[in-house]
Amino acid sequence: MEIGPREEDIEDEIIGYIDKINADIGFYWWKRYIYSAFWSNISTPINLSIVVFTTLTTGQAATQTLLTPEITTILSSVTLFVSIFNSFFKPYEQMTQNQKILQEWSDIGDKFDEIYYDRVYTLTEKKERLVKLETLFKSMSSLKRANDNNYCIDFIYIFIRMICIRKNMNWVTIKEINAKNKERRNSMLRSINAAPIIAAPNIAAPTTNQVINAHSPVLRISDITHNNYGTDTSIV
Numbered sequence: 001m002e003i004g005p006r007e008e009d010i011e012d013e014i015i016g017y018i019d020k021i022n023a024d025i026g027f028y029w030w031k032r033y034i035y036s037a038f039w040s041n042i043s044t045p046i047n048l049s050i051v052v053f054t055t056l057t058t059g060q061a062a063t064q065t066l067l068t069p070e071i072t073t074i075l076s077s078v079t080l081f082v083s084i085f086n087s088f089f090k091p092y093e094q095m096t097q098n099q100k101i102l103q104e105w106s107d108i109g110d111k112f113d114e115i116y117y118d119r120v121y122t123l124t125e126k127k128e129r130l131v132k133l134e135t136l137f138k139s140m141s142s143l144k145r146a147n148d149n150n151y152c153i154d155f156i157y158i159f160i161r162m163i164c165i166r167k168n169m170n171w172v173t174i175k176e177i178n179a180k181n182k183e184r185r186n187s188m189l190r191s192i193n194a195a196p197i198i199a200a201p202n203i204a205a206p207t208t209n210q211v212i213n214a215h216s217p218v219l220r221i222s223d224i225t226h227n228n229y230g231t232d233t234s235i236v
Helices: 007-063 069-089 091-116 123-146 151-165 175-194 208-212
Strands: none
Touching: 007 069, 007 091, 007 123, 007 151, 069 091, 091 123
16 A cells, blocks of 8 residues: 655655745845846946947037047047947846846746745645645746856855845745744644543433432432433423
8 A cells, every 4th residue: 555745744845845946036036136237237327328429429520629639539439448348248138138037036936925825734735835836946947047147247246145135035034934833833743642542431321210319309410311202301
């Protein structure tokens, strides 16, 4: 006879998946958030400076009196270098791509919230929850493999993580809750295992003759019985 997994084993596996998924979602969401913020702050000034510098150099070429030759030379050189940087690194495309990836991690975080905050009580519900977590974990692994990295921004991310974020990397703070739930469950199991098994006493109900032959004029609650017609005999 095949024996299925115990409920305690399923709960331990669920807690393991929750801890892993929660940590990974928080790590990669914050990473893509910093990526997006970095490229957003780079892309906008670069594009704006290119437009302004190009306008000034074009106006100088048309009027020949708008700027001095020295300033025109400097602006032309700066515009050239900024345009090369913009064409090579493509900050706007980087920002758009990382915002898309950030949204994908947010979607996975929303699915994780739905699974985690959906309370389960029966063994069947816990098995269904475990299947959902396994499916979400596979989707998350596929997304991690598809993501690219930038080592320069990774260095900035590590610096910001050490200074600003520190230990608040998880998607939601649930480790203490999981620990309390596990401890409460173990405490309940210890109480159940330690409780003595007391058999119910086999007490026969009093008969009608016992009630009629009683010498006391006052009947006790335990002396109440049924007569032959099925009605209760009690004190009025």
